[in-house]
Amino acid sequence: MNTLDPASARPDYASLQQAAEWFAVLSSGTATEQQRQHWQSWLDARAEHRNAWARVESINQRVDTLGTAMDQHTAASALQTATKTVRMRRRTLGTLGAILALLLGGKLIHGLPPVRHTLAAWRADYRTGIGEQFSETLADGSHLWLDTDSAADVRYDGQLRRIILHGGALLVRTAPDTARRPLVVDTPHGRLLALGTWFSVRHNDGHIHLSVFEGTVEIQPAATGAATQRVAAGQQASFTRDASGPLQPLVQPQPQWQDGLLIADEMPLAEFLAELGRYRRGHLGCAPAVAHLKVVGAYPLHDTDRALELLATALPLRIRRTLPWWVTLEAR
Structure with missing residues (x-):
């Protein structure tokens, strides 16, 4: 695994997109040796490339941690139960401790959202995924x-x-x-x-x-x-x-998210996607050239793919899915 190069902690948009494309190629199962060599040359060429690659790897691990990786452990069903929005005090501390021990022992906690880093959150009366x-x-x-x-x-x-x-x-x-x-x-x-x-x-x-x-x-x-x-x-x-x-x-006179809606009134696209991205796994972003576009309307939070489709209809945008969990919006 690559780590961030302190020479350039923030990879640019182009480097991130290239990293995602290389990740798609190398994880396809059909990558050739020549493609691997080209990827290595790309990686070695610039610090921004290495930082972008580390970012893509981190997001992939974060997505996999509660998905495929957990399917490989006998604790999967217990963890699924523990993450439901019910009173967690009804679960025994022993069960939670065993789950956390398994996660930490398998180093699966790395890269998860901050709320999942604390024992208090795991033991909370109420929690949502x-x-x-x-x-x-x-x-x-x-x-x-x-x-x-x-x-x-x-x-x-x-x-x-x-x-x-x-x-x-x-x-x-x-x-x-x-x-x-x-x-x-x-x-x-x-x-x-x-x-x-x-x-x-x-x-x-x-x-x-x-x-x-x-x-x-x-x-x-x-x-x-x-x-x-x-x-x-x-x-x-x-x-x-x-x-x-x-x-x-207040920008909005009353909250909307509890009704499953993201309400935008001249909201910059980059800001809109950052908010919508909280409701889905993986990376959601946009090209710098369209980041300033203003979003207006009500968009469903419980179906973020539908929200993106509506957005691409309302604005001159196209949805680019480099990976299932790496989605960007670009000019159409």
């Missing part, structure tokens, strides 16, 4: 939705209604509590205190993003002495352990 969503009415009447590739625990006691987001995104519509217990969402970067509200929380790389659709939510960053910030309906903000970012108006 890539492309899955889930909803549940909680004991107090509040409603919880989980987005794709997410994990959360629910901990209610006599003093507090607590939801713990381990990764991914959730949406909460709170209900009045007869015991007057506060409802909070805890994240790795701090706590969110709901003040009679409807809001979503998303765990991004390095920060948490909050969107408030009704009521008010108070951000309480985890660092000692960090200032709190209240976010009202129609506002959004990001925060880290140390501080909250500036308040911004």
Whole structure:
């Protein structure tokens, strides 16, 4: 396996496409020795090629890890059960420990999405796989939705209604509590205190993003002495352990993903594909020449291939499938 060359950590679009094409050739089972030699020459020619090849290998491994690779182990059925959107506390810790031991022993964890790197996520009350969503009415009447590739625990006691987001995104519509217990969402970067509200929380790389659709939510960053910030309906903000970012108006007045839709209103194509790509395995991207095109409309999240077909009809684009898990959009 190749590793990233520090001389060029970000391979360009052309190098990535060439790497994907070479991967398709070499994995076809019909590659000739001459083709292998040409691939090696291409790989040795530039650091960008080596980084692109490492990127393609990483994505392939990530796709295979929960697919073909797991089919080779007797733990496959247990893992499939463990990833369903049900209460994980009903599974024994021994079973989960055995699954994790098998995964780690076989080095299958490498390259998986961050939510799957933690034991807490594996043991979560609720979790979803890539492309899955889930909803549940909680004991107090509040409603919880989980987005794709997410994990959360629910901990209610006599003093507090607590939801713990381990990764991914959730949406909460709170209900009045007869015991007057506060409802909070805890994240790795701090706590969110709901003040009679409807809001979503998303765990991004390095920060948490909050969107408030009704009521008010108070951000309480985890660092000692960090200032709190209240976010009202129609506002959004990001925060880290140390501080909250500036308040911004919501782009959408209400969430859409819980209805299985990705709503775009003049959204740049590159941004649209990055969001749609969260709901499918593998690589989804576009050529730089079309990255600026504006996307408008409602697209299904539960059928991303259909969403791409609709997109290619609405815009002058063609879908290029170099591999089943490597899809790019280019000018038509």
